[in-house]
Amino acid sequence: MSRLQYERPLIQRISSGIMNKFGTKTEYAPVSHIDGIAVKELIEQYGSPLFVISEKTMRDTYKEANRAFKTRYPKVQFAWSYKTNYINAVCNVFHQEGSWAEVVSGFEYQKALGNGVPGNKIIFNGPDKTDADLISAIKNNSPIHIDHLDELYRLSELAEELKMRPNVAIRVNMDTGIYPMWDRFGFNYENGQAWDAINKIILGDKLEFIGLHSHIGTFMLSPSAYAIAANKLADLALGIKKKFGKSIQYIDMGGGFASKNTLKGAYLPGADTSPGFDVFAEAICTALLNAGFVEKDLPMLVLETGRAMIDEAGFLLGSVIANKRLSDGRRSTIMDFGVNILFTSFWYDHKISPAQDFSTYTEDTVMYGPLCMNIDVVRDHITLPPLKKGDHVVVHTVGAYNMTQWMQFIAMRPAVVMLGVDGKSHLIRKIETIDNITQNEVMPAYLKSFKL
Ligand SMILES: *Cc1c(COP(=O)(O)O)cnc(C)c1O
Numbered sequence: 417m418s419r420l421q422y423e424r425p426l427i428q429r430i431s432s433g434i435m436n437k438f439g440t441k442t443e444y445a446p447v448s449h450i451d452g453i454a455v456k457e458l459i460e461q462y463g464s465p466l467f468v469i470s471e472k473t474m475r476d477t478y479k480e481a482n483r484a485f486k487t488r489y490p491k492v493q494f495a496w497s498y499k500t501n502y503i504n505a506v507c508n509v510f511h512q513e514g515s516w517a518e519v520v521s522g523f524e525y526q527k528a529l530g531n532g533v534p535g536n537k538i539i540f541n542g543p544d545k546t547d548a549d550l551i552s553a554i555k556n557n558s559p560i561h562i563d564h565l566d567e568l569y570r571l572s573e574l575a576e577e578l579k580m581r582p583n584v585a586i587r588v589n590m591d592t593g594i595y596p597m598w599d600r601f602g603f604n605y606e607n608g609q610a611w612d613a614i615n616k617i618i619l620g621d622k623l624e625f626i627g628l629h630s631h632i633g634t635f636m637l638s639p640s641a642y643a644i645a646a647n648k649l650a651d652l653a654l655g656i657k658k659k660f661g662k663s664i665q666y667i668d669m670g671g672g673f674a675s676k677n678t679l680k681g682a683y684l685p686g687a688d689t690s691p692g693f694d695v696f697a698e699a700i701c702t703a704l705l706n707a708g709f710v711e712k713d714l715p716m717l718v719l720e721t722g723r724a725m726i727d728e729a730g731f732l733l734g735s736v737i738a739n740k741r742l743s744d745g746r747r748s749t750i751m752d753f754g755v756n757i758l759f760t761s762f763w764y765d766h767k768i769s770p771a772q773d774f775s776t777y778t779e780d781t782v783m784y785g786p787l788c789m790n791i792d793v794v795r796d797h798i799t800l801p802p803l804k805k806g807d808h809v810v811v812h813t814v815g816a817y818n819m820t821q822w823m824q825f826i827a828m829r830p831a832v833v834m835l836g837v838d839g840k841s842h843l844i845r846k847i848e849t850i851d852n853i854t855q856n857e858v859m860p861a862y863l864k865s866f867k868l
Pocket residue numbers: 497499500518520541542631633634635670671672673720721722723724816
C-alpha cells in the first residue's frame with residue numbers, strides 16, 4: 417500500500433469576491449448623492465478627483481463622542497488633533513463645537529493660533545519643538561507636553577531666561593498589552609522614567625506641573641488598553657498627590673480610537689467591528705472614577721481623538737480613466753486618483769461605490785491609480801460592476817490623514833469642498849496650480865537657457 421502524499425499547508429489571504437461564512441461582501445450600491453448634493457454636479461463644478469467633507473457628519477460625530485464621555489465623567493475636554501486634518505475650515509468646525517487644539521509641530525501651532533484658538537487651549541505635543549516654538553508656547557501660556565529630558569532641561573533654561581513659569585505635562589508611555597509598544601514617545605511608566613521626570617519638574621521648581629498625557633497608539637481596537645493606560649496615569653497622579661501634596665489639573669488620554677474603516681485582510685468590515693465611542697468611554701471613565709481620587713481632585717479628562725472624529729465625514733470623488741485586462745485575465749480599472757492623494761489605501765480596503773446606476777453583473781477588479789508606479793494600487797481586489805471611462809466613484813471614510821499626508825507627485829493636489837449644514841457646497845481648499853509648486857523653485861542664472 418502506498419503512503420498518502422504530504423501536501424504542504426497553504427495560507428491564503430481572504431479577498432473580496434470570495435465567499436466567507438458570511439457570504440459575499442455586497443458593498444456596491446450606487447452612491448449618487450452626498451448630503452443631498454449630486455456627485456456629478458460636484459465634479460462638474462470643482463473637478464475630479466475631489467475631496468468632500470460632510471459638515472453634518474463631523475458635527476454629529478463630535479456630539480456622539482462628547483455625549484459618550486460627558487454622560488460618564490463630569491469634566492471632559494476634547495482637543496482637535498491638527499495633524500489628522502488641518503484644513504482651517506475643518507479645524508474651525510470642531511472649535512465651534514467646543515474643541516481645543518492639539519498640535520505636534522511649530523507649523524501646526526501657528527495654524528491653531530491663526531485660527532484664533534487661545535494659547536492656553538492649544539496643547540503642544542511632539543518630540544521636535546524648537547526654541548522659537550517653546551518660547552512662543554511659553555508666552556502664550558500653552559500646555560507644553562514634554563517628550564524627553566533634553567526638552568525638560570531646555571524648557572527650564574528658557575523659563576529662567578524669560579522669568580516665566582511654563583505650564584507643562586509629561587507624555588507617558590507604558591505597557592498596555594498592545595505590541596509593539598509605542599515607547600519612543602515620552603517617559604516610560606514601568607521603568608521609572610516617568611517618576612524621574614516628575615521629580616525633576618516638581619523639585620526643580622521652574623515649571624508648573626499641570627497634567628499627565630499618553631497616546632498609546634492609533635487605530636486601536638481594544639478598549640481595555642485604554643483602561644490600563646488610564647489606571648497607570650491615575651496611579652502617577654495619586655502618587656504625586658501623596659508625595660508632593662499637589663493635585664494635577666488633567667489626565668489626557670490622547671487619541672487612537674479606530675474609525676469605521678476596514679484594515680486590509682480583515683474578515684469583517686470595520687463598520688461592524690470597530691468599537692464605538694461608548695465602549696472606549698466606558699473603559700476610560702470607569703478606570704478614572706474608580707482610581708481613588710477624592711472628588712475635588714478628580715482631574716479633567718482630555719481627549720485628542722483624531723481619526724475616529726473625521727474619517728467617516730470624508731469622501732473622495734473620482735473618475736474612471738480606462739479599463740484593461742491584465743495578463744491573467746483579471747479586469748483592471750484605472751482611476752484619476754492614486755496613493756498620492758489616498759495614502760490610507762496602503763493599509764485600508766476602502767469602501768468604493770459607483771456614483772451612477774449599473775447592471776447587476778459584477779467582477780473581481782483591481783483598481784489602480786494614475787501614477788507611473790507599480791505600488792499605485794487603490795484596491796487589489798474589489799467586486800465592482802463594469803465601470804466605463806468617465807464614470808464616477810465615491811471612496812468612503814477618507815477624512816483622516818489623507819489631506820495632510822497627501823503628496824504632490826507628478827500631479828497637483830485636488831480641491832477640497834465642505835458640504836455645509838446649510839445644504840450648499842463650500843470650497844475650503846483650492847486645487848493646486850503649477851505656480852503654487854514652482855514659486856518656491858530658484859533657477860541659477862547660468863541654467864536659465866539651453867539650446868537643443
Ligand atoms: C496623532 C495624534 C493624535 C490623534 O490620533 P488618532 O489616532 O488620529 O486619534 C492624538 N494625540 C497625539 C499626541 C498624536 O500624535
